[in-house]
Amino acid sequence: MFSPTREIIADAQRKGVGIGAFNVITVEHAEAIVTGAEAAGCAVILQISENAVRFHHGRLGPIAAAARRVAELAAVPVALHLDHVESDELFDQAAANGFGSVMYDASRLPYADNVRATADAVRRAHAHDLWVESELGEVGGKDGTHAPGARTDPDEASAYVAATGVDALAVAVGSSHAMVTRDARLDHDLIKRLKAAVDVPLVLHGSSGVGDDELHEAVTSGLVKINVGTALNVAFTGAIRRTVEQDATLVDPRKYLRAAREEMATTVSWALRVVTRL
Template identity: 80%
Template sequence: MLTPTGEIVADARRRGVGAGAFNVITVEHAEAVVTGAEAAGCAVILQISENAVRFHHGRLGPIAAAARAVAELASVPVGLHLDHVESDELFDQAAGNGFGSAMYDASRLEYDANVAATAAAAGRGHACGLWVESELGEVGGKDGAHKPGVRTNPGEAAAFVEATGVDALAVAVGSSHAMTTRDARLDHELVRRLCAAVAVPLVLHGSSGVPDDELRTAVRGGLVKINIGTALNIAFTGAIRDAMRRNAELVDPRKYLLDARRDMAETVTRALQVISR
């Protein structure tokens, strides 16, 4: 059932568990995420990034409609989230396409400019009923490793949330985007300090590279929304490689996408069992 993201995150926070948010690139991703969540008996968040929209010729509508339809037919609560949006034009399309939330990402900007841009976006988003996430600090990965010097400062984070009015904050505590190995180590002391300083739920990006024990400790320490993307792509691509290895003559995509969707669903189930127990 389609459910506002804010409700899913608030419920997870009340129960002291994590809310899993998984990146959607194709309709198979959306179907896999929901299948995996149903198997785990957990609510889940489908998130479509600006990069994914760019992949779909810059058109949000078709992939959003597909994800929304999958969410509406689910037997568990499913949120729809527009992720890592740097474009004001794209951000302003979120509510009209059925999203309950959006992450406005001005983290590349200097602090004051980030505050101004994020506050303006949050105001517009709230006027449309969106739950708005933002980021402070620099979660590395796509353009370099995460460095301690750009981790989120608790005092600055509290001031940022107060100044912008956002509903959730993604923080830099040691994870990195696009990791294909699971050896990231989080700064759990920083997590505790951030949770004590910041009133809104905290979000961990780059969770695919974080081992299970680290994720459990992070959730116990107070992180709530746990974003996972690369792990799905590893499962997706690995299944297709295996299928092609077994039969190089395959031409019907259903033959290998079935395996890819199954393996992604199993990845989702395992991740949700880690963060929701």
């Protein structure tokens, strides 16, 4: 069932658990995420990034419509989130394409410019009842490297939330985008200080590189929205590779895409059980 992001996040906060947010690149990703969430009995967030939109020839509408329909037919609450948006043009398409939330990413800008751009984006989004996430203290690894030194300062985070009016804050606490190993070590003391400093939900990007116990502790320390992307792509690609290697005559894409979808669904169920474990 399709649900607003703010409601799913608020419910997770009331229960003291995390909510998994998984990257959608293809329709198979969306189907796998919902299948995994249904198996785990958990609400979930489907998120489409600006990079994914670029992959789809820069057209948001088709992949958004497909993900929205998958969400509507789900047996668990499912939200639709537009992620890591740097383009104002794309940002302004979110409401018309059925999204309940959007992550406006001005983290590459100097602090004052980030605040100014994000505050303006929040004003535009709130006029359409969109829930807005933003980022402070750039999370490392967007080029595939592990950058463990990136950190968000609690005092700066408090000032940033007050100045921009964002509804959630993605923080740098030791994770990194695009990791294919699960050895990232998070700063749990910093997570607790950030939770005490701001009154909005905290978001962890780069969760694929974080081990089960570390991820569970991060949720108990104060993180709410847990973003997972690379782990799905590892599962997707691995399943296709194994299936094709087993049969050199295989040409029907449904056979290897089915395997990929099933492997991703298993990954989603695992992740959701970790972040919702009390």
